[in-house]
Amino acid sequence: MKLLWLQGLACGGNTQSFLCAENPSVSEVLEGFEILFAPSITWDRYEEEVVFHVLKEEVELDVFILEGAVGDTRRICRRDFEDVVRELAHRARYVIALGNCAVFGNIPARYSREVKGLQFRFEKRGGFLGEGFTSRAGYPVINLSGCPAHPSWLSYVLLKILNGKRLELDDLGRPKELYAHLTHHGCTRNEYFEWKVEAEELGRKEGCLFYYFGCRGPMTHSSCNRILWNGVNSKTRAGMPCVGCTEYDFPRENMFKTEHAMGVPEELPLGVSKRGYILISGIAKTFAPERLKKRLIDEG
Ligand code: SF4
The missing domain is CATH 4.10.480.10 (Cytochrome-c3 hydrogenase, C-terminal domain)
Known part of the structure; x- marks a missing residue:
């Protein structure tokens, strides 16, 4: 399975969080994937080069992960980053918004109306890709909210996808298995x-x-x-x-x-x-x- 991970308006905290994954570790989780590019994980290639080939050669993309909010950002492959994100999202079988900025817009969205999460802007549905967006596998954006998201949450979703298991999502597009409980549950206080x-x-x-x-x-x-x-x-x-x-x-x-x-x-x-x-x-x-x-x- 081919996986591509890009960063929009992000601090990189979700990458750092995932690098701390244990039981299973990062390498165990990613074993079944061909990582085209992932910040701090692929060290032997340039993001722009990889994205250029994915777009030009129409590489079949299985999983597209976006970390960070969309809008008002940079250029990549001589195109606006937002255009590239839109194309990759429509090409991917699964789209994952990783972290609160990618999901809801979060901190960057507080400073610009143009900045959005992939399918939400704060509580409002739609976001950058629109309310009706579904990826090729038939899912809306799979949202892993959190600042940052816990490493196990991404591991859980990737392993479910790899093993062809169904994901049940809540009203905000988050896997119910991970977000049904409250933080209060299990607190020692x-x-x-x-x-x-x-x-x-x-x-x-x-x-x-x-x-x-x-x-x-x-x-x-x-x-x-x-x-x-x-x-x-x-x-x-x-x-x-x-x-x-x-x-x-x-x-x-x-x-x-x-x-x-x-x-x-x-x-x-x-x-x-x-x-x-x-x-x-x-x-x-x-x-x-x-x-x-x-x-x-x-x-x-
Ligand atoms: S500190 Fe109190 S309110 Fe907060 S999660 Fe723990 S028990 Fe619940």
Whole structure:
């Protein structure tokens, strides 16, 4: 299977993330592919030369990965980068948008109306390729949101494609298997959340980061706390709030702060009503076990 990976308006973070893939490793995942070009992975060829041959010789393209947003970018093979992306997307059997910029436009789109994700611009469907776009294999753009996307998410999709398995996508074009859960699921701070015990400062082992530190875990779709990063940790486990980087409204202002109205967080966990929240959280706070209010390890 032939795979081509290009970067639009990107910082390269998704490439760096994928290079950290383990179980399976990058080489194990890519074993079944012929990599025409991939930044930092192919070292013996020039991007422009490869793209020129793909376009000129009409090479059958199986997988086209775009990292970064589209629009207002560079020229490649004496053509606008956007034209080349459009042609490659229509030629590929599968098109993957890798990272929040490629999916939603994200940070670059905040600075120009011309900048878009491949099939979305923030929450609005359409994006660069249009709402009705499907690749030759019959899929819309397969979206792997995240800033960056977890390396295992790309590995999962590539191995599914390689083995001819069907991918089930959610309303935002993301594989359900990877994005059905919330970041909140699997967080080691769940008991603190339930009893409304807030962390006193960032980086501590104790407390939940939802009530004051802006944690988006209860409204962000990702498997970060189920599969962890580098197999060992996650933001929230380490004491930093989830910043919601897999969703279309990332990044937001004041990401480390929970905005309140009349003492209630302005945004509540997905599906929780304001009335239900007030009722439950009041009781929870009143009856929170004393042990949750103490340091886990007495550091003297
Ligand atoms: S820190 Fe965030 S993810 Fe963890 S329990 Fe609290 S709200 Fe959920």
